[in-house]
Amino acid sequence: MLDKIAGWALRKSPWVCHFNGGSCNACDIEIVAALMPRFDLERFGILLQGSPRHADVLICTGPITHQIRDRIIRVYEQAPEPKFVVAVGSCGTSGRPFCGKGAYSVMEGVDSIIPVHMYVPGCPPRPDAITYAVLKLLSTLDPKLADVLAEFEKSIPGIETMVQEGEPVAG
Amino acid sequence: MPLFYVLIFPGFLFLLAFALFAEYFDRKVVARLQNRQGPPWYQPLADTIKLLSKEDIITHDADKPMVNTVPLFGLAAVAASFLYVPMWTKDWHFSFQGDLIVVLYLLTIPAFVLVLLGWYSPNPFGSIGTGRVVTQLFGYEVPFALALLAPAIAAQSWRITDLLAYQDDHYWFALITPIAFLVAIAGLVGKLERVPFDIPHAETEIVEGPMTEYTGRKYALLKLMFSTETVVGAVLIAAIFLGGPHLPWVTKAVAGTAVAPLVGFLAVVLKALFIVFLLSVIKAALTRLRIDQMVRWCLTWLTFPILIQILYIVIVGSM
Numbered sequence: 258m259l260d261k262i263a264g265w266a267l268r269k270s271p272w273v274c275h276f277n278g279g280s281c282n283a284c285d286i287e288i289v290a291a292l293m294p295r296f297d298l299e300r301f302g303i304l305l306q307g308s309p310r311h312a313d314v315l316i317c318t319g320p321i322t323h324q325i326r327d328r329i330i331r332v333y334e335q336a337p338e339p340k341f342v343v344a345v346g347s348c349g350t351s352g353r354p355f356c357g358k359g360a361y362s363v364m365e366g367v368d369s370i371i372p373v374h375m376y377v378p379g380c381p382p383r384p385d386a387i388t389y390a391v392l393k394l395l396s397t398l399d400p401k402l403a404d405v406l407a408e409f410e411k412s413i414p415g416i417e418t419m420v421q422e423g424e425p426v427a428g
Numbered sequence: 429m430p431l432f433y434v435l436i437f438p439g440f441l442f443l444l445a446f447a448l449f450a451e452y453f454d455r456k457v458v459a460r461l462q463n464r465q466g467p468p469w470y471q472p473l474a475d476t477i478k479l480l481s482k483e484d485i486i487t488h489d490a491d492k493p494m495v496n497t498v499p500l501f502g503l504a505a506v507a508a509s510f511l512y513v514p515m516w517t518k519d520w521h522f523s524f525q526g527d528l529i530v531v532l533y534l535l536t537i538p539a540f541v542l543v544l545l546g547w548y549s550p551n552p553f554g555s556i557g558t559g560r561v562v563t564q565l566f567g568y569e570v571p572f573a574l575a576l577l578a579p580a581i582a583a584q585s586w587r588i589t590d591l592l593a594y595q596d597d598h599y600w601f602a603l604i605t606p607i608a609f610l611v612a613i614a615g616l617v618g619k620l621e622r623v624p625f626d627i628p629h630a631e632t633e634i635v636e637g638p639m640t641e642y643t644g645r646k647y648a649l650l651k652l653m654f655s656t657e658t659v660v661g662a663v664l665i666a667a668i669f670l671g672g673p674h675l676p677w678v679t680k681a682v683a684g685t686a687v688a689p690l691v692g693f694l695a696v697v698l699k700a701l702f703i704v705f706l707l708s709v710i711k712a713a714l715t716r717l718r719i720d721q722m723v724r725w726c727l728t729w730l731t732f733p734i735l736i737q738i739l740y741i742v743i744v745g746s747m
């Protein structure tokens with residue numbers, strides 16, 4: 258019973274923290290665009306928090322430079338359980354276009370360091386795709402959100418191809 | 429019976445429900461002013477439950493007993509002050525001579541809670557936030573206290589129920605002492621650390637200020653502390669400046685009947701929500717000040733006018 262109530266509360270108020278792991282900043286601007294009044298993520302209870310201590314979902318961008326490697330591990334560990342990670346951008350998902358042969362300073366995406374639950378490829382991805390990814394992450398916890406997702410899929414054709422699921426979400 | 433009063437109505441449970449509703453109301457109004465849809469009605473409740481159920485991290489260098497007890501202390505102080513603000517009648521059973529001072533004192537404790545939390549968490553943002561809390565305290569606390577004391581001087585009593593009786597016989601204090609009313613609202617904004625005075629936990633500069641390191645239960649308690657303080661402050665200002673349970677004509681018509689407490693209660697809730705509405709409009713319309721601008725602004729545009737207001741009351745009262 259208590260678990261059920263706690264699960265309900267978690268689905269209804271996912272607070273996000275935005276972490277830049279060495280991206281070119283275009284993805285970050287799209288994330289900020291998704292948080293603007295036009296998309297109004299507060300109607301799903303999503304709030305942007307400054308500190309990973311208060312966040313449930315970490316939104317990470319960028320290919321993760323070697324310098325930021327230790328920091329992202331620390332930020333991930335600072336977030337209280339239960340926590341989820343969304344990797345945004347081609348960089349976040351695979352390190353492209355920066356990594357590859359002869360890349361001396363970057364790693365291959367967020368999932369080379371910490372577990373990732375949802376990928377949003379694109380260079381940069383659209384704000385609605387980022388919104389859709391966070392909702393999809395929540396809908397694995399809450400089947401009722403399927404209606405909202407269906408609405409998204411109807412109004413924006415092809416949006417379900419813009420995200421990819423990662424590690425299974427426990428709980 | 430006293431236990432029912434303290435714990436359920438109008439005590440702790442009612443205060444929590446009212447505080448969560450006021451928080452929803454505030455967020456919804458801000459969202460509508462920004463042309464958004466805004467959160468659903470259960471949003472503050474879901475936030476609180478989620479925070480209560482999350483992992484509770486205590487940083488390695490923090491002082492454990494202090495960090496564990498202080499957030500509770502803040503919420504308890506605010507909840508205690510709620511007992512002394514009249515909710516539906518001007519013959520409030522908990523009132524005593526000087527309760528205005530006690531409420532003012534109890535409403536100052538949240539600031540000290542933040543100071544202690546900031547000092548005891550080993551985080552630079554916490555220390556900077558603490559410094560700002562204290563600096564800001566000198567800006568708003570003096571005019572806020574003076575603004576609430578101006579009606580008390582006019583009615584010649586330190587007792588909230590006497591102020592209510594005075595407003596029944598004359599006009600609301602918002603009409604008699606308009607400057608004090610405006611200053612009290614501005615002081616409340618500073619007390620609640622809302623925009624434009626949210627300098628101590630400016631998100632874009634110092635993350636969450638003193639609250640940066642606190643997760644789960646403790647953060648939930650701190651958030652509840654602020655939302656209950658919003659409600660207590662709003663009800664207090666409604667009682668002192670807007671006549672509390674008094675409505676012109678209506679109160680006289682229903683006096684002595686069974687519905688009189690109900691009408692008074694609705695009047696207080698609506699007036700408190702009106703104050704919260706004013707705070708939301710201020711939040712949506714303005715941006716954050718710098719700490720030195722804030723202190724200078726408070727000293728020139730709050731403290732100085734309120735002194736003139738008090739001088740006016742004293743001169744008119746002595747004639």
Ligand code: SF4
Pocket residue numbers: 280281282283284318319345346347348349353354379380381382
């Ligand atoms: S995915 Fe593209 S837009 Fe996003 S950070 Fe990488 S290079 Fe920039």
